[in-house]
Amino acid sequence: MADDAPDNDESLLESAGELFGDRLQLANRYAALLADTGVTHGLIGPKEGDRVWSRHILNCAVLAELIEPGARVLDMGSGAGLPGIPLALARPDLEIVLLEPLARRVDWLCSVLDELDLPVTVVRGRAEERMVRREWGGADVVTARAVAPLARLAGWALPLLRTGGRLLAIKGSSAAAEVTRDGAAVHGFGGSPPRMVQCGGTHVDPPTTVVVVERTASRGRTPEARRTGGRQR
Numbered sequence: 762m763a764d765d766a767p768d769n770d771e772s773l774l775e776s777a778g779e780l781f782g783d784r785l786q787l788a789n790r791y792a793a794l795l796a797d798t799g800v801t802h803g804l805i806g807p808k809e810g811d812r813v814w815s816r817h818i819l820n821c822a823v824l825a826e827l828i829e830p831g832a833r834v835l836d837m838g839s840g841a842g843l844p845g846i847p848l849a850l851a852r853p854d855l856e857i858v859l860l861e862p863l864a865r866r867v868d869w870l871c872s873v874l875d876e877l878d879l880p881v882t883v884v885r886g887r888a889e890e891r892m893v894r895r896e897w898g899g900a901d902v903v904t905a906r907a908v909a910p911l912a913r914l915a916g917w918a919l920p921l922l923r924t925g926g927r928l929l930a931i932k933g934s935s936a937a938a939e940v941t942r943d944g945a946a947v948h949g950f951g952g953s954p955p956r957m958v959q960c961g962g963t964h965v966d967p968p969t970t971v972v973v974v975e976r977t978a979s980r981g982r983t984p985e986a987r988r989t990g991g992r993q994r
């Protein structure tokens with residue numbers, strides 16, 4: 762579907778039904794909140810109110826196909842609950858924590874989760890904080906969309922994962938360049954070579970591009986990663 766088309770395409774509704782099943786009504790309520798107070802509170806752009814399904818909800822929900830049953834998922838830099846809330850709606854078997862530093866976003870998330878009566882935890886904090894690592898580390902999966910360049914994401918996410926756990930970073934057209942540019946920095950943080958996968962091809966057009974990094978080592982940062990602070994050079 763074209764980027765600027767409103768969400769009135771029948772195939773979107775069909776995909777929503779397939780992805781959310783008996784939680785479709787809840788997903789509809791989340792879409793309505795996102796298009797209303799999500800816009801007025803500045804959580805999504807003012808022009809995105811009539812495109813919340815195509816731009817936000819469906820392309821986040823399809824990440825579910827990359828996540829194993831019963832996984833503990835930490836959504837880093839959740840903002841308006843993306844991708845964490847669509848995942849929670851699509852996959853009630855997942856244990857989901859939304860991590861977000863900004864108080865007004867945390868307040869919005871808490872009120873939405875209350876209204877939807879979804880058993881999702883909201884934590885106010887930054888991924889790199891010691892308290893967050895201590896209390897919320899050991900996740901099976903860390904998700905992130907539109908939070909930071911890949912090297913910085915890896916520096917924040919890998920310490921929050923168990924060994925063997927995976928960072929799933931939703932990326933746009935920069936994905937391939939980030940994988941090439943940041944592979945060495947990711948390795949320095951104890952991550953596998955980043956690889957790009959596409960998901961949701963039967964539900965969203967274009968498919969969602971995800972960069973996957975596995976935590977392969979429990980070691981701390983290498984001298985190189987310490988020197989660059991995981992930031993882009």
Ligand SMILES: C[S@@+](CC[C@H](N)C(=O)[O-])C[C@H]1O[C@@H](n2cnc3c(N)ncnc32)[C@H](O)[C@@H]1O
Binds near residue numbers: 840886906
């Ligand atoms: C551009 S928004 C994206 C929000 C949401 N993931 C989405 O796709 O719509 C980036 C979010 O990351 C959060 N953030 C920035 N630095 C962070 C950090 N160090 N740890 C956790 N969250 C962070 C911001 O507060 C903001 O809500």
